[in-house]
Amino acid sequence: LATLGAEVIKVEWPENMDMLRQNRFTVPPGVEPGPNSTGQFADTNAGKLGLSINVRHPKGLEAIKSLVSVSDVVIENFSSRIMTRWGLGYEELTKLRPDVVYVSMAGFGQTGRQHYFGTMGPAAQALSGLTHQSGLPGQQPAGWGWSYLDDTGGMYGAMCTLTALRHRNQTGQGQHVDLSQMITGITLTGAAFLDKSINSRESRREGYPPGNRTVWPGAPVVHNYRGPIAAPHNAFRTQQTHDGGYNDWCVIACLSDEEWTSLVNLMGGPDWAKASKYVTLEGRLEHQNEMDRGIEQWTKTIGKYDLADKCQAAGVRAMPVQSSEDRIENDPQLRHRGMFTKVKHPMLGDWKFQGAPFRLDGAKVAVKGPPPMIGEHTTKIMGDLLGVSSDELLQGYEDGVYWPETTPKFPYVQQAIDEEAKR
Amino acid sequence: MTSGNKLAGPLTGLRVLELTSEHAQFCGKLMADLGADVIKVEPPGGQETRNVGPFLEDEAHPERSLYFWHYNTSKRGVTLDLNSPNGQDIFRKLSATAGLVLESFPAGYLSDLGLGYETLAKDNTGLIMCSVTPFGQDGPWRDYQTSDLLHLAAGGQMASSGYDVEDIPDAPPIAPGGGNAWHIVSHYSYIAIMGALYHRDFTGEGQYIDVSVHEACSLTTEGAIAIYLSTGEVVRRHTGRHASADMSPGIQHATNDGGYINTTRSGSNLTPARIKVLGEWMDGYGLAQDLLDDKYQDPAVVEVSGQHFADVLKNFFANMPLVEAYEGGQELNFPWGAIRTMEEIMGDPHLQDRDFFVPVKHPELGREFIYPGPAAIYNASPWSISRRAPLIGEHNQEIFGGELGLPQADLEELKSSGVI
Numbered sequence: 001l002a003t004l005g006a007e008v009i010k011v012e013w014p015e016n017m018d019m020l021r022q023n024r025f026t027v028p029p030g031v032e033p034g035p036n037s038t039g040q041f042a043d044t045n046a047g048k049l050g051l052s053i054n055v056r057h058p059k060g061l062e063a064i065k066s067l068v069s070v071s072d073v074v075i076e077n078f079s080s081r082i083m084t085r086w087g088l089g090y091e092e093l094t095k096l097r098p099d100v101v102y103v104s105m106a107g108f109g110q111t112g113r114q115h116y117f118g119t120m121g122p123a124a125q126a127l128s129g130l131t132h133q134s135g136l137p138g139q140q141p142a143g144w145g146w147s148y149l150d151d152t153g154g155m156y157g158a159m160c161t162l163t164a165l166r167h168r169n170q171t172g173q174g175q176h177v178d179l180s181q182m183i184t185g186i187t188l189t190g191a192a193f194l195d196k197s198i199n200s201r202e203s204r205r206e207g208y209p210p211g212n213r214t215v216w217p218g219a220p221v222v223h224n225y226r227g228p229i230a231a232p233h234n235a236f237r238t239q240q241t242h243d244g245g246y247n248d249w250c251v252i253a254c255l256s257d258e259e260w261t262s263l264v265n266l267m268g269g270p271d272w273a274k275a276s277k278y279v280t281l282e283g284r285l286e287h288q289n290e291m292d293r294g295i296e297q298w299t300k301t302i303g304k305y306d307l308a309d310k311c312q313a314a315g316v317r318a319m320p321v322q323s324s325e326d327r328i329e330n331d332p333q334l335r336h337r338g339m340f341t342k343v344k345h346p347m348l349g350d351w352k353f354q355g356a357p358f359r360l361d362g363a364k365v366a367v368k369g370p371p372p373m374i375g376e377h378t379t380k381i382m383g384d385l386l387g388v389s390s391d392e393l394l395q396g397y398e399d400g401v402y403w404p405e406t407t408p409k410f411p412y413v414q415q416a417i418d419e420e421a422k423r
Numbered sequence: 424m425t426s427g428n429k430l431a432g433p434l435t436g437l438r439v440l441e442l443t444s445e446h447a448q449f450c451g452k453l454m455a456d457l458g459a460d461v462i463k464v465e466p467p468g469g470q471e472t473r474n475v476g477p478f479l480e481d482e483a484h485p486e487r488s489l490y491f492w493h494y495n496t497s498k499r500g501v502t503l504d505l506n507s508p509n510g511q512d513i514f515r516k517l518s519a520t521a522g523l524v525l526e527s528f529p530a531g532y533l534s535d536l537g538l539g540y541e542t543l544a545k546d547n548t549g550l551i552m553c554s555v556t557p558f559g560q561d562g563p564w565r566d567y568q569t570s571d572l573l574h575l576a577a578g579g580q581m582a583s584s585g586y587d588v589e590d591i592p593d594a595p596p597i598a599p600g601g602g603n604a605w606h607i608v609s610h611y612s613y614i615a616i617m618g619a620l621y622h623r624d625f626t627g628e629g630q631y632i633d634v635s636v637h638e639a640c641s642l643t644t645e646g647a648i649a650i651y652l653s654t655g656e657v658v659r660r661h662t663g664r665h666a667s668a669d670m671s672p673g674i675q676h677a678t679n680d681g682g683y684i685n686t687t688r689s690g691s692n693l694t695p696a697r698i699k700v701l702g703e704w705m706d707g708y709g710l711a712q713d714l715l716d717d718k719y720q721d722p723a724v725v726e727v728s729g730q731h732f733a734d735v736l737k738n739f740f741a742n743m744p745l746v747e748a749y750e751g752g753q754e755l756n757f758p759w760g761a762i763r764t765m766e767e768i769m770g771d772p773h774l775q776d777r778d779f780f781v782p783v784k785h786p787e788l789g790r791e792f793i794y795p796g797p798a799a800i801y802n803a804s805p806w807s808i809s810r811r812a813p814l815i816g817e818h819n820q821e822i823f824g825g826e827l828g829l830p831q832a833d834l835e836e837l838k839s840s841g842v843i
Contacts, residue, residue, distance in 0.1 A: 004618045025667065026646065026653040039649035090802075107758070111800065112776035117753045119687070121645075122664060122674065123760025126685040131663070132764050134584060134599035140675065140683055141762055142597045145583030145658070145666035146645035155610040160799050162617030163457055167433035167804050169624040175433075175803035182760075183779060184798040186768060188606050190493030195477045196765035197780075197793040198489060203764035212572060212581075212598050223476030223490075226600045227445065227571050235581065235595040247657065249596055251576040312567045319573040321596050323582040324651035324658065327641050331577075336562035339638055352652055357608070357638030358615045359559070361630045365615075 001158055002047035003356050003367050009071075009381060010048045011064070012374055013055070014407050020044060021374065028348060036373040036410070037347045044154075046343070046353050050372025051381050052402055052413075055086055059401045064088065066386050069096040072168075073161055077105035077153075077181075080115040090176040099174035101164040105157050109180035119182050121147020128185025129192065132203060133225065136211045152188075153181040191225045212251065217288040230255045231284040232263070235321060236296045238304040249321035250304045252295065252311065259316055260284065266314040267298045305330070328352065341366040346373060346412075378402050379416045390420040432458020433804040437620070439523045440464055440514075441498065442505075445472050445571070445602065446527035446636060447555040448494040450609035450616075454525075455497035456797070457806050462521075462822060463500045464514070467841055469815040485815060486787075492812045496783065496794065500813025501822050502843050505536055509842045516827050518543045522629075523616060524552045530560045540631040550629040551619045555612050559635035569636070574604035578640025583647050585660035596660060608639040672733035675762075682745030683762040686736060686752075693732060695720045700755055710739045769793075783811050819843050 002008040012018060017035055026039035035041075051067075054060040065088075068074060074093060076083050083089055083104070090102045104110055107119030125131045125144055135142035160177040168174050186193065195201045207219020214229045215221050223229060233253045240248050254260040257280065264273045272294050277283040284291055299307055304320035311318035320326070327334055334340070340352040341364075356365035382388040382402070396402045397417055403409055409417070435458040441451040442464045455461035463470070472494070473485035480487075504510040515538070518524055524543065526533060533539050533554075540552040554560065557569040575581050580603075581596035588594075615632045623629055647658050650668055658666035663675030663685060674686045693701070702714030712735045718724050740748055749761040761767070774780065781796035797806035823829045823843065837843045 004614075023646070025669075026649040028653045039653040040646050043649050108773060109777060109800070112773040114753070114773040117773075118756060118758040119760060120758055121687075122685045123687045123758050126683075126760035126762040129763055129765055129768055130599070130601065131685065131762050133601045134597055136586075136591070136594065136597070139586070139591060140677070141663060142585050142594075142599075142660075143663040143675065143685070143762075144599055145580075145585065145660055145664075146647065147665070148599075148603075148643070148645075151643045151645055152607075152610065155614065156798060158614050159453070159610065159617065160801075162614060162621060163433045164801065164804075166437075166617060166620050166624070167801075169621070170436060173803055175801055177799050177801050179799035180777070183774070183777070186774075186779070186795055187798045188603065189601055189765070190795055191477060191490045192601065192765050193768070193795045194489040194493055194792070196769055198479060199477060199481065201477070202766055204766065209600050212595060222481070223478075224600060225477075225490075225602065226598075227602060228475050230570075233572060235576070235598070243657065246659075247582050247596070249576070249581070251572050251581070251598070253570045253572050255570065308567075312564075315568070317568045317570055317573055319567070319569065319577040321576045321581045322579055322641075324579060324644065324647040326582075327579055328648065328651060331641075333558050333562045333564040333637060334641060337559055337635060337638060339641065354642050354648060356615070357611050357642050358632055358634040360615065360619065360632055362633070 001161065003365060005368070008048040009051050009067070009377075010045060010372055011051050011053060013404070014052060014374055015404050017374065031347055034347075039348065039351070042345060042348060042351060042371045043354055045371035047368035048372055049377040049381060050375055051378050052375030053378070054401055054404070055088070057399070057401045059396060059399065061087060063382065063386065063388070063401070065093075065096055067381075068093050068100065070385065071097065071100070072165065073101045073103070075103045075105070075157055075161060077157070079118055080104070080106040080108065080110045094174070097174070099168055099172060101161060101168055101174050101177070103157055103160050103164070103177045103179060105153060105179045105181060107181050109183065110178040121150040121153075124149040124153070124182040124185055127182050129189045129203070130185045133189065133192065133209050135209050137207045137209060137216050137219070141209075149181055149185050153179075153184055156184045191223075195223070195225075213288065215285055221285060228255055229281070229285070231281060231288055232260070232291060232295055234292050236292070236299040238299050238307055238320075239302055241303065247321055247323040247326070248304055250299055250307045250318055251321065252299075252316065252318045255317065257281065262315045263295075263311070266310060266316060267295070270294070270298075338364045338366070343367060343370050345370040373410065373412060375403060375413055379420055383420075390423040393420050430803065430805055432456070432806065433801060434459035435804070437523065438462070438521045439525055440518060440521045441525045443525060443527040443555065444470060445475070445605050446557075447525060447605070447609050447612055448472065449606055450555070450612045451498060451525055452494050452496055453609065453613055454616075456808055458804065461498040462517070462818070463495060463498045463813060464517075465500060465502050465815065467502045467504055467816070467843060469502070473815070493794070495812035497809045498813055499818040499822065500816065501819050502816040504842045505538065507840075507842050509837060509840070511536060511538060513823065513827070513829070513837075513842075514538060515543065517822075518550065519547050520826070521547075522549065522551065522620075524550065525555070525612070525616070526552070527555045530554070530556050530565050544629055548629060549623055549627055551616060551623065551632065552629075553612055553616050553619075553632040553634060555608055555634045555636065557636050559638065560633045564637070571602050571604045572598050574636050574640050575599070577637055578604065579644040579647055580640060583644055583658055583660060583666035586662045587660070590662045594660075604636055604640055607643050608634060608636040611639045611642075672730045673737065674733070676737045676740040678740050678745040678748055679742055680744045684740055684745060684749055685760045685762060687758045687760065693725060695722055695725055698725060698732070701757070704751065704755055705735075705739050708739070708743070710742055711735075712738070781808050783808055785811050787814065816843065
């Protein structure tokens with residue numbers, strides 16, 4: 001939302017910080033560790049303003065309420081009903097801002113008998129069925145190597161917000177949107193859901209999940225929810241470049257007999273590949289292991305980018321498995337499209353930020369600025385936006401409303417206080 | 424209607440022409456379930472995703488694809504041959520009534536037919552067009568052919584997902600199933616469209632949106648990019664948990680009834696107070712091992728005992744049934760999740776409380792099936808499935824005849840010449 005131009009105020013309290021501010025794995029060497037120094041927080045919070053305020057202090061609560069009265073939207077992802085307990089529930093806030101759009105993003109939602117169950121990405125993925133869809137058959141699930149439902153839960157938060165804003169623009173009416181992170185995941189398992197609810201097909205079955213294949217070799221040919229049934233459809237080792245070939249893989253998918261024929265020709269028409277057993281999809285499915293071994297003999301001799309280019313030129317669907325390094329350093333398409341924008345960050349220096357994955361009216365949508373340091377814009381927001389006087393602000397800092405009494409103040413926080421004192 | 428809710432959805436009044444294949448029909452579904460009048464424009468004979476399974480009772484047929492059914496709820500459907508001049512003419516008439524055209528043809532395809540944004544927006548300045556393509560409208564990979572698997576490879580999903588070498592030595596990077604490249608780009612397309620609608624609400628101006636599946640996927644790997652930028656390290660794949668540059672304690676454990684539980688955080692995130700809560704509960708089963716030892720009331724000891732806690736938990740779960748372990752942990756505020764399949768999700772009482780299981784009528788079959796419902800409950804304008812996916816050309820008469828006012832004789836002619 002900030003990248004799309006909204007004025008987003010991130011409300012925080014230094015004693016109970018955003019987890020990403022504490023992610024020590026993304027503090028670059030040579031940078032002083034701390035809540036303003038993590039790369040992951042930076043990327044996820046670019047272009048927002050930072051307000052530090054204690055909502056458990058009566059003056060802090062009052063200030064938040066004043067802020068709501070001048071805001072279009074309130075987004076929160078506390079455990080269910082925490083905001084209501086603080087006196088900041090939807091009903092209460094409509095008294096301050098009748099048309100407020102209020103989006104709650106608890107793991108299980110605000111209603112239902114298990115509304116108080118907590119989730120973050122991995123648990124939500126497990127409960128929604130997404131985790132079980134990923135892995136090799138007969139093994140424990142591989143799952144998702146990142147919090148897909150934290151990314152996606154956030155996207156649903158933005159979607160719900162913009163949808164409710166659209167409704168408000170049309171009708172003048174605000175509303176409460178009660179989003180469940182876990183349920184967003186079930187919505188993403190639709191084909192498997194209907195296969196169970198309509199065809200009674202169980203997900204615990206032979207050959208499922210089918211790794212990177214559409215059908216696991218030797219398993220019954222049923223649909224496994226990864227597009228059209230096809231073979232070959234797999235990841236293949238490519239020529240090793242570095243790191244023991246850890247990410248030297250390429251995926252190839254032939255979605256038709258013609259694409260398979262093109263692949264055979266591209267491989268130089270080896271005798272094994274010209275065998276009649278591979279001519280039909282049924283045959284290729286039946287002999288997948290042997291076929292994939294043959295293909296890999298060839299792919300191992302070629303670098304993954306070169307291989308993908310060659311395949312694509314011959315009408316064969318192939319792409320390299322790209323690591324984070326690949327996407328930043330080696331991906332010609334992302335470079336051409338300007339995926340990364342350098343923005344000056346007070347702690348991280350010139351930092352590459354990921355932009356939105358679309359262009360509006362031909363222009364790349366890039367982040368609007370660095371992320372806020374914690375409490376960076378407190379005096380500005382309270383003073384300029386809410387008209388709080390310098391004296392009141394200083395008193396608030398004295399009383400632990402805007403910064404915890406026991407937490408040392410960062411230089412920029414002290415500087416902001418000093419500036420107020422001079423006014 | 425599938426529920427007694429009489430309120431209109433939040434996107435009521437927005438007409439969408441959807442010309443998409445697997446890339447973005449989920450975006451259209453979201454808009455349709457949220458109240459937009461989404462008209463799916465298919466080629467005569469039906470869109471190719473109707474041939475993707477699974478199928479009703481495993482009988483392959485373009486009107487029996489459960490895949491198509493899921494992604495096309497609440498839409499109306501027409502057929503139209505955009506390669507014929509008559510078809511193009513009708514499409515121009517139709518687009519004059521629309522607020523949004525959502526399309527996923529190869530880059531440049533609609534422009535070549537004289538149906539590009541500039542042309543369509545000439546007499547409909549508020550029109551928004553969103554093009555969803557594998558790589559966007561330009562660039563060196565623009566014309567590369569892809570699939571869900573290919574996007575998850577290039578986008579970085581596979582480089583992060585898979586198994587620890589200790590678990591499976593030769594495991595490949597794994598592409599999670601379910602068609603999520605298309606979900607990911609549909610979410611971003613939806614956001615871009617809503618942003619453009621918001622802009623239009625205040626300015627009256629439409630705009631052209633160029634969305635890239637590859638960029639959307641590449642943006643959806645959470646910490647992998649930040650870790651590389653911060654440390655120069657490429658993440659390693661770990662079984663059932665976050666890829667990371669280093670080794671981390673396991674968070675996915677087997678239970679004694681053949682299930683798996685995911686504990687979200689490894690033991691290293693526990694505090695002394697939480698260790699005590701956990702230990703007391705586990706002690707009730709005689710499985711606390713040393714967790715109640717006083718030494719764990721020292722944060723410094725807790726800090727370095729992550730792997731030990733993970734081992735204690737592993738042993739605990741190995742002696743517990745899945746649901747008892749998961750729900751017991753949740754009652755004590757541990758954000759754990761059972762790894763569920765559709766077997767457990769179907770009929771879940773919490774989901775029933777939220778009216779998640781939605782009966783949808785298929786009148787042509789005289790049957791009713793249960794669909795997954797809304798992820799979010801909007802209190803003033805519901806997210807709800809209003810009808811099953813359209814049959815091929817189901818609304819040709821209603822839309823071309825009734826709404827565009829084409830004479831019956833013309834419709835017959837268009838039909839016999841294969842334009843509709």
